[in-house]
Amino acid sequence: AQSVAQPEDQVNVAEGNPLTVKCTYSVSGNPYLFWYVQYPNRGLQFLLKYITGDNLVKGSYGFEAEFNKSQTSFHLKKPSALVSDSALYFCAVSAHSNTGKLIFGQGTTLQVKP
Amino acid sequence: ETGVTQSPTHLIKTRGQQVTLRCSSQSGHNTVSWYQQALGQGPQFIFQYYREEENGRGNFPPRFSGLQFPNYSSELNVNALELDDSALYLCASSQAGQGEYEQYFGPGTRLTVT
Numbered sequence: 318a319q320s321v322a323q324p325e326d327q328v329n330v331a332e333g334n335p336l337t338v339k340c341t342y343s344v345s346g347n348p349y350l351f352w353y354v355q356y357p358n359r360g361l362q363f364l365l366k367y368i369t370g371d372n373l374v375k376g377s378y379g380f381e382a383e384f385n386k387s388q389t390s391f392h393l394k395k396p397s398a399l400v401s402d403s404a405l406y407f408c409a410v411s412a413h414s415n416t417g418k419l420i421f422g423q424g425t426t427l428q429v430k431p
Numbered sequence: 432e433t434g435v436t437q438s439p440t441h442l443i444k445t446r447g448q449q450v451t452l453r454c455s456s457q458s459g460h461n462t463v464s465w466y467q468q469a470l471g472q473g474p475q476f477i478f479q480y481y482r483e484e485e486n487g488r489g490n491f492p493p494r495f496s497g498l499q500f501p502n503y504s505s506e507l508n509v510n511a512l513e514l515d516d517s518a519l520y521l522c523a524s525s526q527a528g529q530g531e532y533e534q535y536f537g538p539g540t541r542l543t544v545t
Contacts, residue, residue: 321473349532360433360521360536361474368532407473411532417464417525418487419534421473 319344319412323422330398330429338393338425340408349411350391351419352382354404361407367391378402398429434458435524435537443543444512452507452540454522462486462527463505464534465497468519480505481527509542517544 320343330336342348349368353361365376372384382393391408405426409419434457444450456463462481466474476489480499494510503524509516519541523534 351533353536358541360435360437360538361523362433363533363535366533409473417462417479417527417532417534418476418489419464419466419474419523420476423473 319410319420321408321410321420321422323406323408323425325425326423327426327428330427332400332429332431333397336393336395336398336402336427336429338406338408338427340391340393340422341389342391342408342410343389344410344412348391350382350384351409351411352376352380352391352393353407353409353421355407355424356404364393364406398427400429400431403427403429433524433535433537435522435535437520437522437537437540439540440538441541441543443545445545446512446514448512449508449510450512450542452509452520452522452542454505454507454524454537456503456505456522456524457535460524460526460535461503462525463499463503464523464525465505465507466521466523467491468521468539469515470518474521477507512544514544517542 352364367384408422436455464479465477468474478488483499498506519539521539523536525534
């Protein structure tokens with residue numbers, strides 16, 4: 318069965334410091350991996366994806382993520398955090414089926430303090 | 432903001448009632464997926480519609496049903512509402528067959544069952 322784990326409920330970082338939000342996955346076959354962000358009372362916004370190719374993928378708002386097949390991880394990173402980055406972040410994996418069903422982690426709240 | 436719209440924004444229903452939620456997909460997208468996001472949880476896949484037919488279903492009972500129309504808009508119907516159906520219902524659209532894979536989410540409908 319496919320699954321996604323986000324081991325941290327909350328990540329706290331000071332503005333200007335680098336941030337990492339962790340994600341590990343379990344899926345049969347090659348994974349399609351995604352990061353989404355959710356602001357209060359809003360839907361999910363797509364940040365970036367890994368389908369194939371370079372292990373480091375760049376996305377919106379300066380975010381990037383590193384795919385590590387041996388560690389089955391897809392951690393989200395940003396070199397310099399902004400207060401406006403504070404939100405709920407979800408990692409998701411596609412079961413690589415025709416349905417395109419996304420399996421989400423529980424989410425990690427990122428708190429960036431001035 | 433994505434081009435995915437959902438209505439209504441909020442809804443309060445009584446246990447046992449029926450509800451219909453609506454979604455208009457982003458222009459050019461032919462696939463609609465529905466997710467349920469309970470408070471403090473990641474979204475859970477309900478089902479997906481492609482070419483007006485159900486194209487995959489998650490672990491939800493038959494009282495959750497849907498439709499997709501020729502213009503690719505969609506409805507989610509829930510019969511015999513239960514208290515546990517209280518959640519944010521998210522619609523996501525995507526373009527199957529274009530090698531993009533990411534889904535674009537609407538703002539959601541907040542359903543409260545009392």
